[in-house]
Amino acid sequence: MDFDPVLLARLQFAFTIIFHIIFPSFTIGLSAYIATLGAMWIRSGNDRYQHLMRFWTKIFAVSFAMGVVSGIVLSYQFGTNWSRFSVAVGNVIGPLIGYEVLSAFFLEATFLGVLLFGINRVPPWLYVLSAAIVAIGTAISAFWILSANSWMQTPNGHELRGGIAYPADWLAVIFNPSFPYRFAHMLNAAYLTTGFVVLAVGARYLIAGRYIEEGRTMLRMAIGLTAILAPLQLFLGDQHGLNTLKHQPIKVAAMEAHWDGSKPGDFHIFAWPDEKTAENRFAISIPHGSSLILTHHMNGLFPGLNSVSASERPPVVIVFFGFRIMLAIGFFMITAALFGAFLWWRGTLFDTRWYLQLMAQCWWVGFVAVIAGWVVTESGRQPWIVQGVLRTADATSPVPGATIAGTLVLFVIAYGVVFSFGIYYINRLIAQGPTGPTAEETGHFSANPISAAHEAGRTAVGRT
Amino acid sequence: MEWYLPVIWAALIGTAVVMYVILDGFDLGIGILFPFARNERERDQMMRSVAPFWDGNETWLVLGGGGLWVAFPKAYAVVMPALYLPVIVMLLALVFRGIAFEFRTVSRSKTWLNVAFSVGSTVAAFAQGIILGGLIQGIQVRDGAFAGGTFDWATPFAFLCGLSLIAGYGLLGATWLALKTEGPVGDRARSQAKMLLLSVLVFMAAVSLWTPLTQPRIAERWFSLPNFYFLWPIPVITALTAYLAWHWIETGREVPPFLATIVLFLLGFLGLVISNFPYLVPPSLTVWDTAAAPASQIFMLLGTLLLLPIILGYVGFIYWLFRGKVREGESYH
Ligand code: HDD
Ligand code: HEM
Numbered sequence: 162m163d164f165d166p167v168l169l170a171r172l173q174f175a176f177t178i179i180f181h182i183i184f185p186s187f188t189i190g191l192s193a194y195i196a197t198l199g200a201m202w203i204r205s206g207n208d209r210y211q212h213l214m215r216f217w218t219k220i221f222a223v224s225f226a227m228g229v230v231s232g233i234v235l236s237y238q239f240g241t242n243w244s245r246f247s248v249a250v251g252n253v254i255g256p257l258i259g260y261e262v263l264s265a266f267f268l269e270a271t272f273l274g275v276l277l278f279g280i281n282r283v284p285p286w287l288y289v290l291s292a293a294i295v296a297i298g299t300a301i302s303a304f305w306i307l308s309a310n311s312w313m314q315t316p317n318g319h320e321l322r323g324g325i326a327y328p329a330d331w332l333a334v335i336f337n338p339s340f341p342y343r344f345a346h347m348l349n350a351a352y353l354t355t356g357f358v359v360l361a362v363g364a365r366y367l368i369a370g371r372y373i374e375e376g377r378t379m380l381r382m383a384i385g386l387t388a389i390l391a392p393l394q395l396f397l398g399d400q401h402g403l404n405t406l407k408h409q410p411i412k413v414a415a416m417e418a419h420w421d422g423s424k425p426g427d428f429h430i431f432a433w434p435d436e437k438t439a440e441n442r443f444a445i446s447i448p449h450g451s452s453l454i455l456t457h458h459m460n461g462l463f464p465g466l467n468s469v470s471a472s473e474r475p476p477v478v479i480v481f482f483g484f485r486i487m488l489a490i491g492f493f494m495i496t497a498a499l500f501g502a503f504l505w506w507r508g509t510l511f512d513t514r515w516y517l518q519l520m521a522q523c524w525w526v527g528f529v530a531v532i533a534g535w536v537v538t539e540s541g542r543q544p545w546i547v548q549g550v551l552r553t554a555d556a557t558s559p560v561p562g563a564t565i566a567g568t569l570v571l572f573v574i575a576y577g578v579v580f581s582f583g584i585y586y587i588n589r590l591i592a593q594g595p596t597g598p599t600a601e602e603t604g605h606f607s608a609n610p611i612s613a614a615h616e617a618g619r620t621a622v623g624r625t
Numbered sequence: 626m627e628w629y630l631p632v633i634w635a636a637l638i639g640t641a642v643v644m645y646v647i648l649d650g651f652d653l654g655i656g657i658l659f660p661f662a663r664n665e666r667e668r669d670q671m672m673r674s675v676a677p678f679w680d681g682n683e684t685w686l687v688l689g690g691g692g693l694w695v696a697f698p699k700a701y702a703v704v705m706p707a708l709y710l711p712v713i714v715m716l717l718a719l720v721f722r723g724i725a726f727e728f729r730t731v732s733r734s735k736t737w738l739n740v741a742f743s744v745g746s747t748v749a750a751f752a753q754g755i756i757l758g759g760l761i762q763g764i765q766v767r768d769g770a771f772a773g774g775t776f777d778w779a780t781p782f783a784f785l786c787g788l789s790l791i792a793g794y795g796l797l798g799a800t801w802l803a804l805k806t807e808g809p810v811g812d813r814a815r816s817q818a819k820m821l822l823l824s825v826l827v828f829m830a831a832v833s834l835w836t837p838l839t840q841p842r843i844a845e846r847w848f849s850l851p852n853f854y855f856l857w858p859i860p861v862i863t864a865l866t867a868y869l870a871w872h873w874i875e876t877g878r879e880v881p882p883f884l885a886t887i888v889l890f891l892l893g894f895l896g897l898v899i900s901n902f903p904y905l906v907p908p909s910l911t912v913w914d915t916a917a918a919p920a921s922q923i924f925m926l927l928g929t930l931l932l933l934p935i936i937l938g939y940v941g942f943i944y945w946l947f948r949g950k951v952r953e954g955e956s957y958h
């Protein structure tokens with residue numbers, strides 16, 4: 162059998178990174194939510210927040226572990242599968258990832274230990290601070306890795322000599338043109354994703370009539386958050402798209418399936434882009450819609466796919482549908498969050514059963530939008546791995562296709578098993594619900610949680 | 626060209642690798658010793674002794690690999706494809722043992738997660754030994770890129786290194802348990818430590834003899850004069866350390882056997898450095914051949930000098946916070 166090593170390396174990377182991003186999308190948001198709950202607990206002294214905090218921390222632990230192990234795989238894949246990429250742009254991208262390890266990974270990993278095991282050993286303020294440090298660590302991690310990825314989309318601040326990129330201006334490298342947009346859009350995506358998970362879990366409890374108080378708190382917090390962040394995401398995405406039009410116009414042409422740049426672009430609600438004939442079939446379109454969005458003029462022009470030869474185009478179908486999936490979910494989120502806020506204002510949020518039932522089913526929407534967004538971003542950059550600097554086909558390792566195919570199968574099996582069990586255990590934790598402190602801790606936590614916890618913390622720190 | 630920068634970086638990456646080997650070594654060692662525990666309570670206790678640390682320990686692996694890429698991209702780009710299969714197998718093994726920590730606390734039936742943890746830990750140790758062996762025995766390079774085959778690493782020597790590392794991590798794990806646990810687990814660890822110490826010595830001797838016998842450049846490094854005058858203390862100190870470790874285990878000391886094991890690892894690492902410096906990819910690419918652009922090395926060096934002390938500070942804090950013994954039956958989260 163003949164294996165194409167480039168295609169297989171891409172498939173393997175796509176599979177392992179799509180698996181990885183599922184967890185950061187959740188842990189970035191969840192760690193911030195846990196820290197918020199902790200702050201509310203300390204401020205109000207209300208036990209409910211502490212129970213909620215401990216409950217979500219258990220779920221966080223399971224997700225974080227999957228995020229860590231799948232991330233370690235990725236960091237080595239730059240060498241195993243993309244060794245020529247590592248040499249060609251390592252001088253520039255390597256330090257960004259190095260800084261991520263030094264400034265984020267150690268921080269997250271260490272204070273995670275305090276968050277998971279420290280409740281009886283540290284005073285409450287330090288416990289909550291550890292949660293906040295974990296949350297900050299995940300955001301710092303996103304900062305560096307998104308800087309690296311944005312540099313691959315819009316390289317800047319470097320010099321090319323003999324096919325190798327050398328850094329010239331580090332600030333220009335880190336804050337490359339697409340980075341601020343990508344960082345804001347992705348971070349917001351992570352918070353939204355988590356918001357919808359919390360919303361779904363809260364709705365589930367209200368429907369089941371269990372943990373009513375906790376469920377209401379979750380619902381209020383999630384709706385308060387998403388009602389602001391979902392519309393914000395539309396704005397950030399729009400700005401991001403305008404920036405992409407400036408730097409990667411062909412990617413935008415693929416997102417819109419816009420072939421002929423001499424005519425204004427329609428916005429296709431649905432179409433089948435036919436890459437052979439360079440036309441759209443079965444199109445249902447809003448005339449001049451894309452022109453209006455991208456140029457703010459009815460008859461504005463922007464480059465079409467036909468302005469480059471077919472071999473220079475990204476895979477249009479993937480990019481086009483990926484973009485539509487993200488948009489659909491984005492608008493769904495806006496509607497759901499604003500409608501929830503409306504119900505809350507009317508005072509019927511906790512009794513509108515159909516709404517709760519719908520939201521209880523929608524925990525996954527953020528994850529799908531994140532993956533779809535990344536597929537648009539990454540596939541839309543093809544055939545380049547680093548836009549204008551290095552082609553994907555020139556970036557692979559000298560490893561035979563059969564070896565990559567074999568390990569790809571191993572990854573699919575292993576991740577399939579890990580993912581199924583992970584989901585199963587998270588569901589189990591949700592079903593168990595936010596119970597009070599476990600028997601072993603009731604000794605430490607008496608009626609007044611703060612003073613008791615202070616005492617427990619003090620004895621723990623003082624004990625040898 | 627700043628000739629010293631690559632040397633500094635080689636030292637830093639060496640430090641990261643040593644930190645990884647010691648820290649994740651005892652952590653993987655717990656997994657290697659897992660099958661010998663008698664019941665779930667003992668296994669909980671063993672796992673609890675490393676649970677707050679494992680993630681941080683594994684992060685040194687990311688720093689080692691990432692650091693190699695940052696500072697020596699051309700070495701990274703040769704070594705990873707050359708050792709493709711052992712690297713991927715190691716990563717997959719780490720996936721299974723890593724998730725076992727959290728899944729195990731949630732799961733009702735622990736059997737499969739115990740298997741995932743112990744097999745994952747053992748396979749990861751073995752694969753790391755193979756990676757080490759594969760490096761020592763040399764990698765075929767043409768025009769700065771890997772030019773060998775998928776299974777070049779699969780030699781009896783590499784397998785020997787794999788087994789050596791299992792024994793070595795097992796010893797680290799056993800001396801850690803002797804230090805951190807009470808009751809039957811601690812007692813068993815002490816008797817396991819003695820067996821493992823003996824096997825580690827046998828493996829160290831075998832690897833130390835095998836390398837000079839098959840690699841003329843290494844034989845020359847050690848046995849030519851005047852090098853030998855300077856180097857003979859290393860095996861002597863190793864033997865002395867091993868003797869002390871044995872003695873301390875016999876007399877039931879807690880911290881010294883663990884420290885002595887660490888010293889044994891450091892001595893082994895020193896031996897490797899002496900055998901191979903300045904090659905990063907023996908037998909052809911040196912630290913200077915593979916170094917990143919000086920601007921990249923300096924940029925990263927600044928960050929490292931600033932952040933590494935802070936990291937060591939809070940890593941030290943968490944070991945201090947979770948000091949003391951883990952009792953049998955002590956709860957998990
Ligand atoms: C937007 C955020 C984001 C993105 C795009 C990525 N990651 Fe990630 N990564 C995280 C956000 C994150 C995180 C939030 O920091 C993690 C997620 C799991 C976890 O839950 O921490 C993490 C964990 C994590 C770890 C383990 C850290 C540890 O030991 O504690 C490594 C080695 C990587 N990642 C490496 C990568 C690489 C090489 C990526 C791309 C090619 C990548 N990540 C994409
Ligand atoms: C609602 C309207 C939205 C718009 C207009 C929008 C716009 C965009 C655009 C134009 C890109 C591609 C940028 C590029 O490749 O250069 C993108 C990428 C992305 N989108 Fe969206 N988006 C929206 C909603 C969402 C939602 C709801 C999520 C997730 C919860 C999301 C997550 C992502 C992610 C993760 C990426 C890839 C990373 C990046 O390039 O920023 N988006 N989005």
Ligand code: HEM
Binds near residue numbers: 172306310545553
């Ligand atoms: C975490 C979110 C991300 C997702 C879901 C994602 C998704 C993908 C996908 C689907 C591909 C295959 C594209 C194709 O071949 O058509 C790909 C390729 C790639 N991505 Fe990403 N990506 C992400 C982030 C990153 C980051 C942060 C980096 C680097 C810093 C990166 C580096 C690469 C590389 C090296 C390839 C392989 C070459 C290629 O096919 O373009 N990606 N990614």
